[in-house]
Amino acid sequence: MKTQLLSTTEQDLEKAAELIKSGGLVAIPTETVYGLGANGLNPDAVKKIFEAKGRPQDNPLILHIHDPEQLRDYCREVPEEAWLLAEHFWPGPLTMILPVRDCVPRTTTAGLDTVGMRCPDNAATREIIRLAGVPIAAPSANTSGKPSTTTAAHVLHDMDGKIDAIVDGGPCRVGVESTIVDLTGPVPRLLRPGGIGPELLEELLGALEIDKAVTGEIARDAVVRAPGMKYKHYAPAAEVLIVNGSTEAAARYVRERFQPGDAVLCFAEELECFAGLNPTAYGWESDPASLSAGLFDALRSLDEGKVKRIFARCPTGGGINVATRNRLRKSAGFHIVNAETSDK
Numbered sequence: 001m002k003t004q005l006l007s008t009t010e011q012d013l014e015k016a017a018e019l020i021k022s023g024g025l026v027a028i029p030t031e032t033v034y035g036l037g038a039n040g041l042n043p044d045a046v047k048k049i050f051e052a053k054g055r056p057q058d059n060p061l062i063l064h065i066h067d068p069e070q071l072r073d074y075c076r077e078v079p080e081e082a083w084l085l086a087e088h089f090w091p092g093p094l095t096m097i098l099p100v101r102d103c104v105p106r107t108t109t110a111g112l113d114t115v116g117m118r119c120p121d122n123a124a125t126r127e128i129i130r131l132a133g134v135p136i137a138a139p140s141a142n143t144s145g146k147p148s149t150t151t152a153a154h155v156l157h158d159m160d161g162k163i164d165a166i167v168d169g170g171p172c173r174v175g176v177e178s179t180i181v182d183l184t185g186p187v188p189r190l191l192r193p194g195g196i197g198p199e200l201l202e203e204l205l206g207a208l209e210i211d212k213a214v215t216g217e218i219a220r221d222a223v224v225r226a227p228g229m230k231y232k233h234y235a236p237a238a239e240v241l242i243v244n245g246s247t248e249a250a251a252r253y254v255r256e257r258f259q260p261g262d263a264v265l266c267f268a269e270e271l272e273c274f275a276g277l278n279p280t281a282y283g284w285e286s287d288p289a290s291l292s293a294g295l296f297d298a299l300r301s302l303d304e305g306k307v308k309r310i311f312a313r314c315p316t317g318g319g320i321n322v323a324t325r326n327r328l329r330k331s332a333g334f335h336i337v338n339a340e341t342s343d344k
């Protein structure tokens with residue numbers, strides 16, 4: 001299959017919508033990461049998403065809508081909290097889990113009777129959804145298990161020849177996937193941290209439970225509320241080791257262990273301290289949005305450089321850093337050391 005590269009002109013958006021309507025696969029830009037989209041109401045089209053990504057069948061997809069009102073079309077019940085969240089954060093990087101209507105095939109929800117709903121903050125993609133006249137089911141447009149794609153070039157690298165088209169909307173602003181909140185239980189539950197920090201959700205909702213999937217490692221056979229969370233995720237080919245502690249302690253730790261083929265992934269403020277240790281900065285520690293925006297691109301470029309092991313610096317604190325930390329910990333397979341307390 002020849003993968004077409006489309007722009008965000010009205011004519012190209014119409015082409016993209018036609019491809020979606022006719023059961024094709026189109027990579028779409030969003031503010032979080034690129035999505036691999038198909039008609040979410042067509043099980044045959046949705047199946048192709050799983051095939052192109054090599055995604056396990058029990059990992060549900062998020063359904064993207066162009067107008068919050070469409071929640072009524074695809075969800076059996078829409079609680080007050082959902083409208084409140086939509087009003088504050090949509091269009092934006094927030095996915096809500098709600099009871100699903102029968103019109104949504106179980107291929108999309110991976111057999112669940114709930115569905116993840118999102119209205120993305122990207123005008124071109126909302127226009128494609130509107131023109132197609134169907135909700136777009138879309139996971140991240142990367143090969144399953146690999147770092148997500150935040151540019152059209154990343155998508156082309158993973159999906160060339162496997163999908164019908166890529167709509168190039170430029171680099172993604174947020175750079176990590178949406179925050180997921182489950183609204184089907186008695187108390188709203190954070191299943192995945194993302195572009196909307198947990199503090200903002202808690203402030204608005206009054207209460208927010210944090211799922212174990214957010215902080216801890218989950219056994220492969222565990223029954224989890226966010227099914228996709230049990231799989232290896234966001235992992236470059238290189239082994240990743242997170243080195244916590246002060247910059248000085250971390251630089252000392254890495255210097256003592258550094259071998260040819262190793263690299264350091266750090267904050268721009270630290271480049272000098274890691275001089276000679278093949279450092280790459282993924283953003284500024286003083287600018288958390290730059291870290292989330294740059295993480296996946298940096299992991300991918302280290303892979304291009306055939307690096308074998310990455311010593312990574314991870315941000316602390318709340319807001320978007322919760323999401324950046326979560327992705328980095330997963331890419332490291334929860335392999336973390338504290339340079340200040342670790343033995344020589």
Ligand code: AMP
Nearest residue numbers: 060114115116139140177225226227228
């Ligand atoms: P991705 O689009 O690849 O970022 O993955 C979507 C993720 O959303 C899945 O891996 C799940 O963790 C989560 N998700 C989607 N739908 C549901 C649902 N109905 N219930 C719980 N989690 C969901």
Ligand code: MG
Nearest residue numbers: 139140148177
């Ligand atoms: Mg993904």
